[in-house]
Amino acid sequence: xxxxxxxxxxxxxxxxxxxxxxxxxxxxxxxxxxxxxxxxxxxxxxxxxxxxxxxxxxxxxxxxxxxxxxxxxxxxxxxxxxxxxxxxxxxxxxxxxxxxxxxxxxxxxxxxxxxxxxxxxxxxxxxxxxxxxxxxxxxxxxxxxxxxxxxxxxxxxxxxxxxxxxxxxxxxxxxxxxxxxxxxxxxxxxxxxxxxxxxxxxxxxxxxxxxxxxxxxxxxxxxxxxxxxxxxxxxxxxxxxxxxxxxxxxxxxxxxxxxxxxxxxxxxxxxxxxxxxxxxxxxxxxxxxxxxxxxxxxxxxxxxxxxxxxxxxxxxxxx
Amino acid sequence: xxxxxxxxxxxxxxxxxxxxxxxxxxxxxxxxxxxxxxxxxxxxxxxxxxxxxxxxxxxxxxxxxxxxxxxxxxxxxxxxxxxxxxxxxxxxxxxxxxxxxxxxxxxxxxxxxxxxxxxxxxxxxxxxxxxxxxxxxxxxxxxxxxxxxxxxxxxxxxxxxxxxxxxxxxxxxxxxxxxxxxxxxxxxxxxxxxxxxxxxxxxxxxxxxxxxxxxxxxxxxxxxxxxxxxxxxxxxxxxxxxxxxxxxxxxxxxxxxxxxxxxxxxxxxxxxxxxxxxxxxxxxxxxxxxxxxxxxxxxxxxxxxxxxxxxxxxxxxxx
Numbered sequence: 001x002x003x004x005x006x007x008x009x010x011x012x013x014x015x016x017x018x019x020x021x022x023x024x025x026x027x028x029x030x031x032x033x034x035x036x037x038x039x040x041x042x043x044x045x046x047x048x049x050x051x052x053x054x055x056x057x058x059x060x061x062x063x064x065x066x067x068x069x070x071x072x073x074x075x076x077x078x079x080x081x082x083x084x085x086x087x088x089x090x091x092x093x094x095x096x097x098x099x100x101x102x103x104x105x106x107x108x109x110x111x112x113x114x115x116x117x118x119x120x121x122x123x124x125x126x127x128x129x130x131x132x133x134x135x136x137x138x139x140x141x142x143x144x145x146x147x148x149x150x151x152x153x154x155x156x157x158x159x160x161x162x163x164x165x166x167x168x169x170x171x172x173x174x175x176x177x178x179x180x181x182x183x184x185x186x187x188x189x190x191x192x193x194x195x196x197x198x199x200x201x202x203x204x205x206x207x208x209x210x211x212x213x214x215x216x217x218x219x220x221x222x223x224x225x226x227x228x229x230x231x232x233x234x235x236x237x238x239x240x241x242x243x244x245x246x247x248x249x250x251x252x253x254x255x256x257x258x259x260x261x262x263x264x265x266x267x268x269x270x271x272x273x274x275x276x277x278x279x280x281x282x283x284x285x286x287x288x289x290x291x292x293x294x295x296x297x298x299x300x301x302x303x304x305x306x307x308x309x310x311x312x313x314x315x316x317x318x319x
Numbered sequence: 320x321x322x323x324x325x326x327x328x329x330x331x332x333x334x335x336x337x338x339x340x341x342x343x344x345x346x347x348x349x350x351x352x353x354x355x356x357x358x359x360x361x362x363x364x365x366x367x368x369x370x371x372x373x374x375x376x377x378x379x380x381x382x383x384x385x386x387x388x389x390x391x392x393x394x395x396x397x398x399x400x401x402x403x404x405x406x407x408x409x410x411x412x413x414x415x416x417x418x419x420x421x422x423x424x425x426x427x428x429x430x431x432x433x434x435x436x437x438x439x440x441x442x443x444x445x446x447x448x449x450x451x452x453x454x455x456x457x458x459x460x461x462x463x464x465x466x467x468x469x470x471x472x473x474x475x476x477x478x479x480x481x482x483x484x485x486x487x488x489x490x491x492x493x494x495x496x497x498x499x500x501x502x503x504x505x506x507x508x509x510x511x512x513x514x515x516x517x518x519x520x521x522x523x524x525x526x527x528x529x530x531x532x533x534x535x536x537x538x539x540x541x542x543x544x545x546x547x548x549x550x551x552x553x554x555x556x557x558x559x560x561x562x563x564x565x566x567x568x569x570x571x572x573x574x575x576x577x578x579x580x581x582x583x584x585x586x587x588x589x590x591x592x593x594x595x596x597x598x599x600x601x602x603x604x605x606x607x608x609x610x611x612x613x614x615x616x617x618x619x620x621x622x623x624x625x626x627x628x629x630x631x632x633x634x635x636x637x638x
Contacts, residue, residue, distance in 0.1 A: 145527070175638075212530075238529065241528075
């Protein structure tokens with residue numbers, strides 16, 4: 001099958017590598033002036049992997065969109081709207097399915113990524129998401145994982161899950177697209193909280209964080225019309241190992257480094273997602289105490305130890 | 320308050336230390352011929368802690384039972400029935416509350432520990448459980464945690480939670496005693512599975528293990544008449560950090576060492592609990608695929624890698 005991967009950062013380059021690894025005919029697109037693209041063009045390598053010479057590298061978006069059966073998008077979530085406008089402006093007739101392999105919510109609107117993209121490219125375009133646990137570094141070492149494919153159309157979901165399943169990544173298909181997108185995005189915020197607990201030496205509270213993080217997001221998803229149990233599946237709880245406990249998690253490390261006062265240069269998507277969660281909390285009248293605490297620590301510089309103690313160690317009460 | 324702690328292993332000695340630390344008048348009981356008791360009698364120390372000279376050490380069970388306001392029991396779960404018979408045979412009139420600070424299920428009957436104890440000492444005796452996350456080693460370093468107190472009587476639960484709450488251990492009270500006991504016991508089995516994944520180099524699958532472990536136990540608890548959501552609280556999911564990810568977890572380490580072929584000498588309660596879960600699975604007609612796999616690997620020596628791959632990486636399906 002012909003797969004185009006749009007975006008050439010850590011995940012984009014991995015999906016190109018993986019799609020080729022399982023036998024697809026692969027093209028990877030990046031912006032001509034992006035450092036990631038330039039590095040790949042010059043060396044066909046990045047800090048994680050080497051791309052086979054069979055993988056076609058281009059900065060021509062029209063080529064990428066027209067020469068494929070499936071387009072996977074993996075870019076910074078906050079750039080998805082402008083990227084959608086760019087795709088739309090090319091006026092391409094064919095409707096190949098898009099898979100969003102990214103986790104986030106739009107700041108300002110709190111909108112899900114499938115909503116953002118369909119608003120820009122048209123609601124008749126088939127759009128799916130590919131989320132769940134797994135680190136690029138672990139996959140490249142041959143460590144397998146289960147991931148999840150979801151869309152509003154079960155036939156499409158199954159088609160895409162089959163196209164990408166292999167012994168390295170086993171796909172499950174999820175029915176509650178709303179719950180899956182919110183949960184996948186929000187797990188980065190729980191990852192920030194986990195890193196903060198690590199930073200202040202309270203790693204033992206990550207157990208309570210897991211129990212209560214899932215709970216507050218379950219209530220939010222329910223209020224938004226999703227299934228309150230989705231958060232306990234692969235897209236959120238199933239991603240906690242990779243997010244709350246792994247050295248490879250950018251969000252966990254961002255939280256830890258923030259407490260330790262270390263500079264941090266990599267993208268931690270949760271820093272944006274937590275802003276969007278504050279909007280959703282207000283819109284749907286659902287209290288999100290953990291997300292709120294993370295927000296206050298990052299944006300209003302409240303005392304992390306005091307705030308996190310208040311969150312977990314306050315007066316005796318019922319669960 | 321006068322607290323008697325019955326049992327002087329890792330948890331018993333810690334609860335005695337902790338009760339004294341928060342200002343109670345403490346007695347600790349052990350069997351005269353137990354190596355743990357003898358070590359404490361000789362040195363007032365064990366590998367974890369030193370007991371203050373204010374803590375009264377005795378092997379006289381009658382003294383321990385009559386001189387207290389609250390009795391905490393922390394012994395090997397499979398010995399609880401015979402210990403209950405021993406308590407009963409002393410014919411003590413006063414009804415002080417018992418707290419079971421232990422996690423397990425009776426082999427053969429699949430019975431919960433509060434059931435076992437009340438069958439032996441009489442159903443009118445007030446019995447509670449004290450479970451949830453936290454390692455003795457972490458508490459002794461000053462690392463706080465949230466734990467859970469539960470019984471059938473809310474007034475009793477609140478009384479006991481208040482008696483033991485401090486900045487080091489913050490208690491929540493749980494209402495679903497059945498779900499709390501099953502979940503607390505079963506998390507040791509999930510801990511064994513986590514160790515097995517670590518042992519075969521599939522630690523990344525611990526995310527999927529969390530999502531699917533909670534799910535199968537939730538269905539069991541529901542079939543038994545408990546609340547299917549209890550498993551997602553502190554007693555089970557909230558204990559995953561301490562059980563699935565910590566170096567201190569005996570169950571996780573047992574699972575890992577089993578795979579690596581290393582000898583293991585410490586108690587791993589999950590090895591018994593998984594037997595009891597097989598009985599419950601049959602009695603309540605609930606499939607427990609993870610627990611069954613752990614059972615088969617331990618007792619029937621099936622191939623761990625093959626069985627665990629089958630469990631997590633089999634054909635594409637819905638969550």
